[in-house]
Amino acid sequence: MARKMNKRDFLKISLAATGGMMSLNSFGIRPFLPGTKEKPWKWSKVAMYQTETPRGVRCLICPNECTLKEGEWSDCRNRVNIGGTLYTMAYGNPCAVHVDPVEKKPLNHFLPGSRAFSIATAGCNLACLNCQNWTISQKSPKETRNFDMMPDKVVENAKKYKCESIAYTYSEPVTFYEYTLDTSKLARQEGIRNILVSAGYIHEKPLRELCQVIDAANIDLKSFSDAIYMKLNAGKLQPVLDGLKIFHEEGVWLEITNLIVPEWTDDLDMIKRMCDWLYDNDLYNYPLHFSRFHPDYKLTQLPPTPLSTLEKAREIALKAGIKFVYIGNVPGGDYENTYCPKCHKLLIERKGYLITQNHIKDGKCEYCGEEIPGVWK
Ligand code: SF4
Incomplete structure (x- = not known):
């Protein structure tokens, strides 16, 4: 099933992952082309947080609560009901592997200047119209070219490339939950920190369990409107707000990213309400990153976010009492x-x-x- 990777394959994978400081392919890690049959599949594992219902097996990791009949695949495209049991098919098979500066996550108040060994599998539990990583997030692991990297190998590589942390990033680590959790546990034992880069769309129980081994999180707060969350992201706002409070309660270092999408999430009154909420919920000490939108995926007709909008949002946040406010995706200036x-x-x-x-x-x-x-x- 495995075959050697040629130069074109390598370029595809590197581009899909948004580009890192260096690609591990050049260090000799062998990628695998997945088979078309679901079994045998080396990279599957019985899923956590599942329950039987009369309508099928239900996943309780995120608010989508996919309920799947025999042979059905989940909304996040990497879980499947086989014989009445839910399996994750995203365990040890990342489709993106890079060594990144921690600032790229973005994390500005967490081990500045250090390296994060960054991995992602295919799949996501949201479907953002503006997704910049849609070539991996809106795919199943069957459709991507994957590396063979079980948790112990991830930790070994993080040490080999002198990374102080491992970042679960690019797509959505909530959907490769078991891989993230097991790798994080091993990393902790070896003195390596763990970073979650996520939309924070996850139920309370699995999140609290994950928080026991996560050191820092950058969470996308995509807007402050449930209606926009539904249309733009195919999700809901409240679980994300609940999640932010849980990270805080559990002592995970938190940074929040708000991508300002023209015509969608650029309402300054809404941004003010969001900042007030962060302040009222004691989250004002955590950095807030306003991020510039670049046209991508299904929103290529929109322009990039005007710098003036980002600057106004920053002023609003500072006035609301958020202590550290950054503007990302804008080269030059002193926004970072x-x-x-x-x-x-x-x-x-x-x-x-x-x-x-x-x-x-x-x-x-x-x-x-x-x-x-x-x-x-
Ligand atoms: S994690 Fe995936 S399978 Fe589980 S409920 Fe969410 S979308 Fe469905």
Whole structure:
């Protein structure tokens, strides 16, 4: 079933994963072309959080609660009912593997300047019209070219490439839950941190279990409107808000990303309500990243987000009491720099994903001693 990868295959995989600092293909990891039959499939495992119902086996990982009859595949495209048991088909078969700067996640207050060994399998439980990774998120592992990398290999590679963390990212780690959980447990034992980059669309129980081994999360808060969530993302707002509170309660370092999509999520009153909610729920110490939209997938007719809209959103957030507000996907400027909220001096200067200055010492501003929230070592 496995075959050697040629140059064209490699380029396809690298592009699908949005580009990282380096691709592991060049280090000799052998990719596999999946078979067409569901069994035998080396990369399957009995799924967690499943229950039997009269209408089929139900997955309780995310609010979609897929209920599947024999042979049916899930909304996220990587779970299937085989013989009355739900299996994940995304276990040990990432379709994207890169070594990234942690700033790319984006995480600005978590081990700045470090590397994150980043993996994703095919599949997602949402269907965002603007998805930038749709070539892997809207596919099943049967349709992507995958690496053969069980949890122990992921950890081994993270160590080999001197990564301080492993990031579960690019597509949606909620849907490759078992792979994320098992890899995270092993990583913890080896002193490697774990990063979840997710839309946070997950039920409480599996999330609390995952939080026991996750050190940092960047969660997309896609808008502050249930109606928009339904139309733009095929999801719901409330589970994401509940999830943000759970990360906070469980002590996971959190950064929040809000992508501003013209005509969809650029209403400044809505952005103000979102920021007020973050403040009222004690989430004002966590960085908020406003991210610029670039036309992609089913929204190619829209323009990129005007810089003025992003700047206005940033002002609104700062006025609402959010302490660290960044603007992402905009080259140049000082939108990604960190300033001390007390003495306003420049603390971390970033040029792209590079750190050019860092004046945080032992978690404090080097100039005035103000404590800067984050994970610094
Ligand atoms: S994780 Fe996948 S299978 Fe489970 S409920 Fe969500 S979309 Fe359905």
